[in-house]
Amino acid sequence: MIKPNPNIAVMAPYALPDISAAEGIEAIVLAQNEHAFPPSLKVREAVMAALDKGQLYPDSDWNELRAAIGGVHGLDIDKIICTAGSMELMSTLMLAYMSANDRLLMCEYGYLFMCTLARLVGASVDTAMEPNYRVDVDVLLSELQPDTKIVFIVNPGNHCGSVIHNDEIRRLRSALPDDVLLLVDEAYAEFVEEDFHAPIFDLVEQGNTVITRTFSKIYGLAGLRVGWGYFPGEIRDQLRKVLNPSSVSVLSQVAARAAMQDQETAGLARRQIAQQRDYLSTQISSLGLTVVPSQTNFILVEFVSADSAASAFEFLRNHGLVVRPMGGYGLPACLRITIGTGEQMQLTAETLAAWQDQHHG
Ligand SMILES: Cc1ncc(COP(=O)(O)O)c(C=O)c1O
Structure with missing residues (x-):
C-alpha cells in the first residue's frame, strides 16, 4: 500500500463541528461565523x-x-x-x-x-x-x-x-x-x-x-x-x-x-450586526455571564465552568440553536455565538435566560 508523507500520516482528520440540532428540530446554526443575511x-x-x-x-x-x-x-x-x-x-x-x-x-x-x-x-x-x-x-x-x-x-x-x-x-x-x-x-x-x-x-x-x-x-x-x-x-x-x-x-x-x-449594503450590515451584537451582549451579561467585547459578527461567552457551558450548549441545541463549543480551542468554559438576525438573537437571549432560570434560578 502506498504510504502518505509521515507528517500527514500522524495528523488527525480535519474535524468539522457537528451543526445538527436535536432530532426533529430545524437548526438555527450560530456556530460558523457565517453572515446573517443572504447575498444581495x-x-x-x-x-x-x-x-x-x-x-x-x-x-x-x-x-x-x-x-x-x-x-x-x-x-x-x-x-x-x-x-x-x-x-x-x-x-x-x-x-x-x-x-x-x-x-x-x-x-x-x-x-x-x-x-x-x-x-x-x-x-x-x-x-x-x-x-x-x-x-x-x-x-x-x-x-x-x-x-x-x-x-x-x-x-x-x-x-x-x-x-x-x-x-x-x-x-x-x-x-x-x-x-x-x-x-x-x-x-x-x-x-x-x-x-x-x-x-x-x-x-x-x-x-x-x-x-x-x-x-x-x-x-x-x-x-x-x-x-x-x-x-x-x-x-x-x-x-x-x-x-x-x-x-x-x-x-x-x-x-x-x-x-x-455595493458598499452601501456592507455598511448597513455592519450597523445591523453591531446593533444585534450589542443587544445579545447586554442580555447575556445581565444573566451574570461574561461576554468578551467583540468587534465581529460573533461573541465569546464565558460560563462559570466547563460543565455549565456544556449544559447551556445542550439546552440551546435542544431548542434548535446550535452554537460553537470551545473545548477544542482551549476554552472549555466558553461558547461562541454567531450574531444572526434580530429574531434569532432574541430567541437566543430568551433561551439562555430560560436555561439560567432552570439551572440557577
Ligand atoms: C480568522 C479566520 N480566517 C479565515 C477564515 C476563512 O475564511 P475563508 O472563508 O475566506 O476561507 C475564517 C473562517 O471562519 C476565519 O475565522
Whole structure:
C-alpha cells in the first residue's frame, strides 16, 4: 500500500463541528461565523448574468474583481491576489514559504487552520498566551525563536472578537526581524466600527507584511469561496507559482465584484450586526455571564465552568440553536455565538435566560 508523507500520516482528520440540532428540530446554526443575511439582489443579478459564460474558464488574473477591490480600498491592484476563500491564500503562502525547519508563531486563540497548515509542511508551531482574551504584543515577541519564519495574527481575533490596535501592530512589525513575515488575517475587519480601526495596508509596502481578507463574512459569500490578499510584489510572484489559476469560479468572481461595489449594503450590515451584537451582549451579561467585547459578527461567552457551558450548549441545541463549543480551542468554559438576525438573537437571549432560570434560578 502506498504510504502518505509521515507528517500527514500522524495528523488527525480535519474535524468539522457537528451543526445538527436535536432530532426533529430545524437548526438555527450560530456556530460558523457565517453572515446573517443572504447575498444581495445585485449579487444575484450579477451571478445570473454570468451564467452565460459558464462554459469558459474564469479569468485567472481576476482583473475586474481586483479593480473593484483596489477601487474601494485605494490599493495597487498589482499587489492583490484572489483565491477560493482566504484559506487558500494561507495554504499557498505556507506551501511557498514554510518547510520542516521553520517555525510559525501564533496566538493562543488564533485561527487553528494555520496549525493544520504548519503540520502539513512539517513546520513547528509556537503559541503566545492571550491574557484576558487579547493579543499581547510583548508576549508574542517573547515567544519569537531564531527560526521563526512567520508570525500570524488575526485582527479582530477569532475566537475572541477583540481588536489589536494599529499602533500595537506597527510596534510588533518594527520589533520583528526583517526576514520574519507578519501575516495579518483580517477576515472580520469589515465588521469593525470605524473609530476602532483604520486600514493598515501601508505595512505591506515595507515588503515583509501580508494582509488577507475574505468575502465570506460581511459580504455573505462563504459558500461561493472568495478571499483576497495584499502582498509585496516579490511574495506575490512566489505565490502565483503555487496557486491554482482557476480556483475562483466565474460566478464567484462576479458575485464578489458586485458585493465589493455595493458598499452601501456592507455598511448597513455592519450597523445591523453591531446593533444585534450589542443587544445579545447586554442580555447575556445581565444573566451574570461574561461576554468578551467583540468587534465581529460573533461573541465569546464565558460560563462559570466547563460543565455549565456544556449544559447551556445542550439546552440551546435542544431548542434548535446550535452554537460553537470551545473545548477544542482551549476554552472549555466558553461558547461562541454567531450574531444572526434580530429574531434569532432574541430567541437566543430568551433561551439562555430560560436555561439560567432552570439551572440557577
Ligand atoms: C480568522 C479566520 N480566517 C479565515 C477564515 C476563512 O475564511 P475563508 O472563508 O475566506 O476561507 C475564517 C473562517 O471562519 C476565519 O475565522
